[in-house]
Amino acid sequence: MASSSRSTLYENLKLVDTVAKVKTTVKELRRQKEISVDCEGNNLSREGTLDILIIGTVNRKVFLFDITKMGVSAFDAGLRDLLESGCDVMAKLMYDCRNDSDALMHLYDVKLAGVLDLQLVEIDSRRKSKQNHWFLKGLKKSIEVYDHDEKSERTKKNGTEQIEDAKRNGTTIWDKRPLSPDLKDYCAVDTVKLFSLLKVFRKKMEREKMLEASERYVDYFRSYETFPETKFYRHGFLPDEILRSNPRDPKVQYNDCQGCKKKFKRARLDLVNAGEKKRANFCSCCSRIITRIENQPIPSQSFA
Ligand SMILES: [Zn+2]
Structure with missing residues (x-):
């Protein structure tokens, strides 16, 4: 795939894989009022690994932090402070933050805060319009329903196939380097789409209520002892x-x-x-x- 054909997915994608790059990137990100955050790992949770942390901006810039390579030093170099800042400083758009938050806390001592979880915003919008709201929607489904585009869907499908192949073969995918261009795109799509989803819900959303609910959600898995x-x-x-x-x-x-x-x-x-x-x-x-x-x-x- 030529780089020009990727450009509709995002404006710019940067791999952040040294402590020096973390410092300059965090400095750049501090100017944002809202960022989107997502993590990838093999069985992402305290029981698995957190290999890539992805941050997106409203201008569709995407940063992939290589946690496999940098480990805790990435967080010590400024990422921890950024992720622990409150929503008054910077809101973090996420979609089902529970596993990400569990992995961040128990693997890297990062107490994620300031989250606005769009999975909750989505289910609350169904509750308010008196639709069925028993089940949570996964991000893939939400994108299909609210902000479908062929290219993102192809990218997600392609990545998902690679992940499932790896699972079937008993191998892992997120800790292998270099990351293939396809997997980089797969990572980028969600963080870009979170801003489009926010646009869909922003007007009707009760922001304060959703931020409070997100505080409970971010704590939901990580607060378990076992x-x-x-x-x-x-x-x-x-x-x-x-x-x-x-x-x-x-x-x-x-x-x-x-x-x-x-x-x-x-x-x-x-x-x-x-x-x-x-x-x-x-x-x-x-x-x-x-x-x-x-x-x-x-x-x-x-x-x-
Ligand atoms: Zn129960």
């Missing part, structure tokens, strides 16, 4: 208490949901049959998961 059973945290449902503010009330008794292990007011937990005649307390999201498993498989969410 993850619960997979089906109770890796699923396509919106976890309870993310969109709703839920200040702790010292006069009320809180209990753990036996599925997701999060704390809920006792009155909000349902007693559900949990197999083998056991009945236990579950939040409404986990109750839904149990009921679904009995009746039909849960649609798995594509995060690609």
Whole structure:
């Protein structure tokens, strides 16, 4: 593919793979009020790796930080401060920040903040227009629905095929260097598209409410000491208490949901049959998961 044909995907793509480059790039990024952020890694989470951190700007500039090569020194050189700054300094547009945030915190001691998560904005827009809002939409699906273009879709499809081939062959893809031009494009698309999605939702969105919900979302995985059973945290449902503010009330008794292990007011937990005649307390999201498993498989969410 000639470089001119890539230009509609983004304006400019830079690989940032030395500490000196991190310093100058962070300085440049500090002038932005909003950036988009995305991470790629093999099984991105504390249990996997974080290999590429991608930052996009409103002018469609894209920066790929090579974390495989630089490791923690990239964060020590300014990236940590940038990612930990509040939304009053710089909002970070993301789409499902949970795994990214978990990996950043537990692998690199970065407490991501100032996130505006467009996955929440999208589901909240469906809630407000009285559409079905049980299931979260993956980014791929959201782009198809709200901002479809052939070229981005081809780029994503191509990258996804390479990722799935690697999985099938038991190899990894994100830690291999040099990154192929196709994978660089794959990385870039999402950060560019987040700005187009924001445009779609910006007018109707309650920004303050969404920033607060994003604070709960960014903390959702990383605050686990150990993850619960997979089906109770890796699923396509919106976890309870993310969109709703839920200040702790010292006069009320809180209990753990036996599925997701999060704390809920006792009155909000349902007693559900949990197999083998056991009945236990579950939040409404986990109750839904149990009921679904009995009746039909849960649609798995594509995060690609
Ligand atoms: Zn639960």
